[in-house]
Amino acid sequence: MRSPGQRQIASSVLDPVVASGVAALFPPARGVQGTPIPRNRTKWGTRFGYFTTTRILNAYASGLFCRRPNLLALRFTEKTRFGALDLDVASPHRTLATFAALETAATLRGLRLTLCRSSSSGGWHVYLWADDFVASTDMHAVLWRIAEGAGITHFKNGVCELYPDPHHARQAFRLPCQAEFAWLSPADGTVVRECRADEPERNLRALLEWTSEVAVPSSVFSGAATALAPPVVVAQMPRGRPPKQVPPPRASAGLPNPDDLTLQRALTYRYDRNAAKRGKPSFSTAGLARFREGEQRYRVGLERPGSRNEALRNVAFYLFFVGYTRATDRELLLVDWLRAKHNGHSAAWLDPAQREGIFAEIRRLVVWGPGPTPRQRAAHAVNESTRKAHEDEIAAAARRLSESGIRVTNRRLVEETGLAMNTVARVWPVVRRKIRG
Numbered sequence: 001m002r003s004p005g006q007r008q009i010a011s012s013v014l015d016p017v018v019a020s021g022v023a024a025l026f027p028p029a030r031g032v033q034g035t036p037i038p039r040n041r042t043k044w045g046t047r048f049g050y051f052t053t054t055r056i057l058n059a060y061a062s063g064l065f066c067r068r069p070n071l072l073a074l075r076f077t078e079k080t081r082f083g084a085l086d087l088d089v090a091s092p093h094r095t096l097a098t099f100a101a102l103e104t105a106a107t108l109r110g111l112r113l114t115l116c117r118s119s120s121s122g123g124w125h126v127y128l129w130a131d132d133f134v135a136s137t138d139m140h141a142v143l144w145r146i147a148e149g150a151g152i153t154h155f156k157n158g159v160c161e162l163y164p165d166p167h168h169a170r171q172a173f174r175l176p177c178q179a180e181f182a183w184l185s186p187a188d189g190t191v192v193r194e195c196r197a198d199e200p201e202r203n204l205r206a207l208l209e210w211t212s213e214v215a216v217p218s219s220v221f222s223g224a225a226t227a228l229a230p231p232v233v234v235a236q237m238p239r240g241r242p243p244k245q246v247p248p249p250r251a252s253a254g255l256p257n258p259d260d261l262t263l264q265r266a267l268t269y270r271y272d273r274n275a276a277k278r279g280k281p282s283f284s285t286a287g288l289a290r291f292r293e294g295e296q297r298y299r300v301g302l303e304r305p306g307s308r309n310e311a312l313r314n315v316a317f318y319l320f321f322v323g324y325t326r327a328t329d330r331e332l333l334l335v336d337w338l339r340a341k342h343n344g345h346s347a348a349w350l351d352p353a354q355r356e357g358i359f360a361e362i363r364r365l366v367v368w369g370p371g372p373t374p375r376q377r378a379a380h381a382v383n384e385s386t387r388k389a390h391e392d393e394i395a396a397a398a399r400r401l402s403e404s405g406i407r408v409t410n411r412r413l414v415e416e417t418g419l420a421m422n423t424v425a426r427v428w429p430v431v432r433r434k435i436r437g
Contacts, residue, residue, distance in 0.1 A: 013061045014201050021208045022060070023053045025081050027133075031074035031172045033059060036179065040120040042071060060178060060204060063197025069179040071119075073172035076136050076164035081211070083139035084173065085126040085147060086118070086161035093152055093160050094124050096189055102126060103186065105149030111142070112214045117182040117191065118174055124184070127176065131215040136164040138224040177207040287317075294318025301341025308346045309361070312338070316365055327366040334362050390427050391434075393417050398431065 031051045034044035051059070051074060063069035085102070087094040099115050106113045106128070114127045128143060143162055144155075152160050155167075163173045179197035184190065195203040294314035302311055312334060319330045338349060338358070348354040397416040398408045406412060413424045 013064060014057060014204065018201060018204050018208065019053075019057055022057060022204050025207070025211060026053075026056055026074065026175065027077050027079070028052045028056070029074045029077050031072060034071045034073070035068045036071065036120075040122070042119060042121075044073070046070070056175075059175075061200040063179055063200060069197040071174065071178050073174040075170060075172050078136055079133040080130075080136045080139055080164055081133055081215075082127055082129045082176075083136075083143045084128070084163050085124075085143060085152075086163065086173075087124040087126070088158050089122045091124075091159050096186065098150060098152070099124075099126065099186055101150035102146055105146045108149070109142070109146070110220060111146070111216055113146075114210070114214055115184045115186050115189075116176065117180075117184055120180040125174075125176070127214075129211050129215040130218045130221060132218040134218045134221040135225065137166065138221040140164050140166065141225040142221060177203045177210075183210075290314055290317050291321055298337060298341075301337075301343045302345040303343070305345045305347065308338070308342070308349070308358075312362065312365055330366040331362055334366065335359065338362075387427070390419065390423060391431050393419070394424065394427055395431050395435065398428075398435070 028051060030049065032044055033047040034042045035046055037043045047070075051072065056072060056074075059070045059072035087098075099113075103113055111128060114129075116125045116127060117123070118125045128139070128146075130139070140162065147155070147160065147162065154160065155162050155165070161168075163171075165171070177195050179195060181203075182194040183192045185192050193206065195206070290313075294317045297311045298315050298318055302308060315337060316330055316334060319333055324330050324333065338346070342349045344350070346358075348358055394413055394417060397413050401408045401412055401416065410421065410424050410428060413419070413428060414421050417424070
């Protein structure tokens, strides 16, 4: 239950100078609150929403007015003052040797890292601060290169998470210097200084002192995303999926072994073993020609109208052989390539109403592999026949109910048809749309 005057906690408890200093570190953003629970864990999700500066400060000061403090995690915006590597307790990289390697890689670039404990769970956050706001993409590129220099190659939950990260743009990051946050010694990993929930102003003063000591000039990050790791930024696909970054294709080294039958079966443009006897070029000859054409198209883009479909096939072929074996990576790269390199030669792409069809075409194009087996085709035919029968049955039942003046509901349709509620709930909306035209 909210205590009296809780909205004014920040202004009544924290020094105005401290409050303004913290406001200069964290821009308002969407985030989530949580509370500590037993066994050194945090229960996130007690409150979601947009957190203004006042609400951010209230989260820091909540330990004075609640049994347990409200912990706050915010999403990164387009600009940030800091970035961090998140190493969970079970991560193989949560070692002093790894942090020493990270420090070495950072020092070579004139940067300073700080080793911290994120909470009582024991996970590590390795921070990098800037003296002013920099592009989040630049901060991501610098941290990624530092981690790569320390031998970290996999970035995923439980191993190493990198923030800010366009791969997980919607994931919030726990703010530093809240309850149970601590600075660690890089020599032996022991706690040097710990933040307590009942000392918010002391914690925030320590935060301001820390950032002023270790922050590096923002000019160091200017253009880093382009200079260090040029990303291919892909706009959000029309399926509710968050944006994703995929690195650009690596330098080509030629085709793999053309005699690999598994590889041959994975190609969209198929060649059988008797291609030469049928007057077609061999796999190695035709495949290499398509690879070179895809390489040229990827660099130049479309050069004439009516070439989009073939160009997409060639570029997808090229992306596969330079290392993008995951269909989702090729899909994102193809969309971004077409957006940047259509050169005005694709009338369908220039018409927003037709773009969904192009997205569907790309999704079909990147799913390589052998077609469905006869058993799968038969099962699909049965499913289609059953779905059509259910649609006809539900449509007839809805028509009878309407003619009788009875309101059409899922329960009425179940009673009328004898079908399961799940089936009616899935099929009736489709039938209703067809009836309404």
